Amino acid sequence: MAEHPFTRADLDLLRQWDTPTLCNALELVAPARRGRGFSLRPFVVADPGLPPICGLARTGRIRAAQPSGRAREDDRAARIGWYEYVADAELPTVVVIEDLDTVPGYGAFWGEVNSAVHKGLGCQGCVTSGSFRDLDMLAPGFQILGGMVNPSHAYVHMVDFGREVEVHGMPCIHDDVVHADRHGAVVIPAEAVRALPAAIDLCARREKVILDMARRDDFSIDKLKDALTRADEIH
16 A cells, blocks of 8 residues: 555545635645646536545546447456455545546446445545436435436446546546545645645635625725735734
8 A cells, every 4th residue: 555644534634624725725835736736627516515525536537438349258357447446545535537438428437336336445426527327326425526417328338547537627646635525626735635724724814804804894995905915914
């Protein structure tokens, strides 16, 4: 197993904040990452009311528009290999799957069965450019951010796994830390994980000065200028 500069508790702690808050904090902790590393297009979210997910990426690529061209036993071996790959983790995981079809989402990889299987293997949820189905039968608490909802499997099959993928503009590799909720997803640099709570606190204290002023009955542009100046002085 790979060594990480954070623990399960560190990842669990980040789930108490939404993904935009994490992105704000990353602007302070990893300013070079400000313009990249997050999803750029909207997702269909299985359950917007679920809390954020945060875990190590397990990456894969699928197709569904045409048969794989492999023998049935080879398709089965590829699927079992994928499950073994997902299961090989000591920390919580988030599956990140890129759909390679010309029209991503042609066939749904995710539904009642796969959500239950992956949840049982320690996965908190999935971020995918592909589709999902079985909206009322997904494993409880298992979050899916997908490109679309689709009623059919079509010919969905695993192409490969463990390599770099890109989902809605977000590049991701094996063991990246992924945080996601109804807003989208972001990859968190490993070295930034433990620094984020303090950065979130700093952002909140700066924002409070502005928000408190903006909500006053006597709010004005001059008071806004003053609040912005005072917020900048908070460290």
